[in-house]
Amino acid sequence: MNxxxxxxxxxxxxxxxxxxxxxxxxxxxxxPSSNTHIKGWDAAEAIKNARSLLADxxxxxxxxxxxxxxxxxxxxxxxxxxxxIFAPQRNHIITVQTEHKAVLxxxxxxxxxxxxxxxLSVDSEGLIDIEALKNAFRPETFxxxxxLANNEIGVIQPIKEIADITHHYGAWMMSDCVQAxxxxxxxxxxxxxxxxxxxxxxxxxxxGVGALYLRRRNPRIRLIPQxxxxxxxxxxxxxxxNVPGIMGMAKAAEICVESFYTEAIKLKQLRDxxxxxxxxxxxxxxxxxxxxxxxxxxxxxxxxxxxxYLLMRTPHLCLSSGSACTSALNTPSHVxxxxxxxxxxxxxxxxxxxxxxxxxxxxxxxxxxxxxxILSENPAFNDSKA
Ligand SMILES: *Cc1c(COP(=O)(O)O)cnc(C)c1O
Numbered sequence: 001m002n003x004x005x006x007x008x009x010x011x012x013x014x015x016x017x018x019x020x021x022x023x024x025x026x027x028x029x030x031x032p033s034s035n036t037h038i039k040g041w042d043a044a045e046a047i048k049n050a051r052s053l054l055a056d057x058x059x060x061x062x063x064x065x066x067x068x069x070x071x072x073x074x075x076x077x078x079x080x081x082x083x084x085i086f087a088p089q090r091n092h093i094i095t096v097q098t099e100h101k102a103v104l105x106x107x108x109x110x111x112x113x114x115x116x117x118x119x120l121s122v123d124s125e126g127l128i129d130i131e132a133l134k135n136a137f138r139p140e141t142f143x144x145x146x147x148l149a150n151n152e153i154g155v156i157q158p159i160k161e162i163a164d165i166t167h168h169y170g171a172w173m174m175s176d177c178v179q180a181x182x183x184x185x186x187x188x189x190x191x192x193x194x195x196x197x198x199x200x201x202x203x204x205x206x207x208g209v210g211a212l213y214l215r216r217r218n219p220r221i222r223l224i225p226q227x228x229x230x231x232x233x234x235x236x237x238x239x240x241x242n243v244p245g246i247m248g249m250a251k252a253a254e255i256c257v258e259s260f261y262t263e264a265i266k267l268k269q270l271r272d273x274x275x276x277x278x279x280x281x282x283x284x285x286x287x288x289x290x291x292x293x294x295x296x297x298x299x300x301x302x303x304x305x306x307x308x309y310l311l312m313r314t315p316h317l318c319l320s321s322g323s324a325c326t327s328a329l330n331t332p333s334h335v336x337x338x339x340x341x342x343x344x345x346x347x348x349x350x351x352x353x354x355x356x357x358x359x360x361x362x363x364x365x366x367x368x369x370x371x372x373x374i375l376s377e378n379p380a381f382n383d384s385k386a
């Protein structure tokens with residue numbers, strides 16, 4: 001039996017999402033930019049509805065939503081587009097060591113172009129220090145970029161508080177809400193965010209589509225586009241729209257907003273059950289916050305056991321030894337080292353991320369497989385449940 005516990009890497013497309021997409025590959029294949037015929041108008045109408053639906057889901061207005069090829073592109077547009085608007089007068093960004101690589105690598109690139117970046121550290125739970133944030137501001141600071149929920153350990157930052165401070169210092173607030181959306185409430189005004197990337201494939205939508213929320217008023221966000229061409233998406237992101245993908249993303253978001261509350265309660269129960277089942281009688285521990293955490297994530301460390309070997313013993317159990325985006329690199333997780341783990345502890349850690357289709361049967365079955373694997377790697381561990 002294959003068990004998929006890597007929902008933070010990607011999710012299967014929900015059947016309802018697929019159904020919403022299918023007509024737009026064939027019957028309604030038009031290009032929404034074709035404004036001289038019925039096929040184009042059909043597609044434009046569909047995109048208009050999808051844009052309003054997604055905007056409603058995050059408490060925004062439709063003109064504040066820009067569709068992209070995914071969150072990585074949305075993040076690149078947010079960071080580079082803002083940097084170019086403010087250059088050269090204001091050239092300082094504040095972000096965090098535990099951000100997704102899409103943020104960190106873009107910041108690294110911007111540093112090579114003369115932008116200065118402060119990378120805030122985090123405590124053992126994964127939270128930033130608010131005083132350190134306040135001290136990091138300079139007159140040139142134009143942007144603060146802090147993710148709402150971390151993809152590896154699930155820690156949730158106090159974004160509203162961070163946004164209020166950011167606005168007090170006259171900067172814009174950007175927050176990667178890719179992992180948070182669908183698991184905790186994500187409304188742009190409640191969070192106080194001005195720039196917010198989202199991804200469809202983390203919320204049971206298709207891969208290769210995402211969106212960037214850009215606030216229109218107080219403050220009005222303006223960006224320099226990074227992809228030039230036909231002037232689509234208000235000139236901010238040229239290229240013919242991925243109509244089926246966008247239909248899927250909007251449907252996926254709608255389902256999440258309808259069901260996230262009950263889903264989150266279920267996931268938390270399953271996650272807590274699994275965590276206590278796996279950890280009992282072992283020297284294992286949870287990495288990061290156990291209180292301010294996404295309901296579906298469990299990042300565990302078993303000192304002395306390389307998770308690489310552990311995961312090889314459970315090939316039909318889909319887990320992750322880091323984030324999918326960085327697991328190609330043979331370096332310890334930058335998130336785990338940032339919360340204070342040494343390299344060997346980081347290599348002894350792995351991530352479980354549950355999702356919509358996780359069942360209680362899977363928890364018992366998968367949990368036993370993990371305990372067996374731990375026991376094989378270290379016979380000293382209690383085997384009563386293996
Ligand atoms: C997956 C992920 C991204 C990248 O999203 P893509 O749509 O795959 O480009 C960015 N940030 C976080 C937190 C993620 O989990």
